[in-house]
Structures are given as structure tokens and as C-alpha cells.
Amino acid sequence: MKLRGCLIVICGIDGSGKSTQEQILAEAIRASGRDVTCTRQPSDWYRNLPEVRTYLDSGASPLSPGTIALLAAADRMMHLETVVEPALAGGTHVICNRYVYSSYGYFHARGVDRGFVADINRAVPKPDLGIFLKTDPLIAVRRVMERGERRKFEEKSAAYLKKVQDEMLRTWPEGLLVVDGAQSVGEIASEIESYVLPKLQA
Numbered sequence: 506m507k508l509r510g511c512l513i514v515i516c517g518i519d520g521s522g523k524s525t526q527e528q529i530l531a532e533a534i535r536a537s538g539r540d541v542t543c544t545r546q547p548s549d550w551y552r553n554l555p556e557v558r559t560y561l562d563s564g565a566s567p568l569s570p571g572t573i574a575l576l577a578a579a580d581r582m583m584h585l586e587t588v589v590e591p592a593l594a595g596g597t598h599v600i601c602n603r604y605v606y607s608s609y610g611y612f613h614a615r616g617v618d619r620g621f622v623a624d625i626n627r628a629v630p631k632p633d634l635g636i637f638l639k640t641d642p643l644i645a646v647r648r649v650m651e652r653g654e655r656r657k658f659e660e661k662s663a664a665y666l667k668k669v670q671d672e673m674l675r676t677w678p679e680g681l682l683v684v685d686g687a688q689s690v691g692e693i694a695s696e697i698e699s700y701v702l703p704k705l706q707a
Contacts, residue, residue, distance in 0.1 A: 520649040
């Protein structure tokens with residue numbers, strides 16, 4: 506019988522390098538002979554809801570930030586039940602790009618009560634391993650701009666992203682890794698691999 510997989514989350518503000526480090530870590534896990542799948546939160550179901558898409562693009566929506574927080578929580582639970590949990594139960598390690606800590610950060614910055622966000626996400630399990638890429642918000646904004654892609658309105662303000670990051674770090678569980686995002690891509694990857702690989706059993 507296969508051992509249960511490990512849930513690994515990579516968190517940080519937009520432009521912190523999450524996707525880059527997710528890819529590097531997945532390659533390292535596969536190179537060690539283990540099965541791994543990559544996924545992300547929120548899912549496309551949430552991102553493609555017209556009311557949510559409008560808010561992400563412009564900050565305007567017929568729904569209140571609290572209602573959008575409920576949609577994000579529902580999306581997270583559906584993702585955990587249909588994607589993450591089946592993979593873990595089958596012995597596959599899962600790397601999740603963003604997790605509940607993003608909701609804590611972004612919805613706090615949007616003015617939603619902290620207790621409300623925590624309450625609607627109370628069933629979300631703590632990850633087995635977590636990596637937070639702590640990044641200078643000014644650098645994060647510059648990276649987002651350099652992508653040349655459509656930007657969410659929240660990605661344009663370093664002051665806003667600082668508020669988000671501060672709240673995410675406030676809720677980040679003790680014992681999970683916080684990485685200095687000012688290091689090179691290779692240095693960050695090495696620190697992450699040293700933290701993750703020795704802890705994987707299967």
C-alpha cells in the first residue's frame with residue numbers, strides 16, 4: 506500500500522516567484538523518483554466567474570468582498586475534495602501554488618473582517634510543508650509589469666501588496682518555511698529543496 510502523499514504549498518504575493526519555484530521543486534521531486542502533481546488555488550472555476558473576474562481586473566463587482574470571499578472558500582473546498590485529497594490518498598505529493606493564506610492576505614486588504622475569513626476557511630487543513638516567498642513589494646510590482654500580461658488592479662500598487670504580505674505572514678503557521686525572496690532563483694530553490702526533499706517519505 507502506498508504511503509499518503511505530502512501537501513506542499515508555495516505562497517507569496519503576486520510577483521514573488523511562486524510559479525518558478527513550483528516548477529523547479531516539482532522537477533527535483535520527480536528526479537528523486539517520487540510522484541508529484543502541481544495545482545493552484547484559486548481554481549479556474551473561481552477565476553472565471555464573471556463577478557470575480559470583473560473585480561480582479563478593475564476592483565468593481567456587483568458582489569461585496571465578503572461574498573467574493575465566500576466564493577473563494579467554496580472554490581478551495583471543492584479543489585481540496587476533488588483534486589488535492591484524491592492525489593494525496595493515492596500516494597502522490599501535491600504542490601499547490603497559493604493556499605488559504607492568500608485569502609487571509611487579500612481579503613483583509615479588501616476590508617473583509619479577519620474573523621469572518623478565518624471562520625469560512627476553518628475546515629481547510631494545515632499543509633504538511635509550506636514555503637513563503639517574502640518579497641519586496643516594489644520588486645514584485647516590477648516583475649508583474651515585466652510579464653507583459655493583463656494585470657489585476659491589485660498588482661499595480663506596492664503599498665497594497667505590502668499590506669497583503671504583512672497579513673499573510675501574520676497568519677503563516679509556525680514551523681513552515683519563510684524564504685528571503687531577495688536571493689537568486691538558484692539560492693531560493695536550493696533552500697526549498699533542502700527543506701522539502703528530506704521530509705518526503707514516498
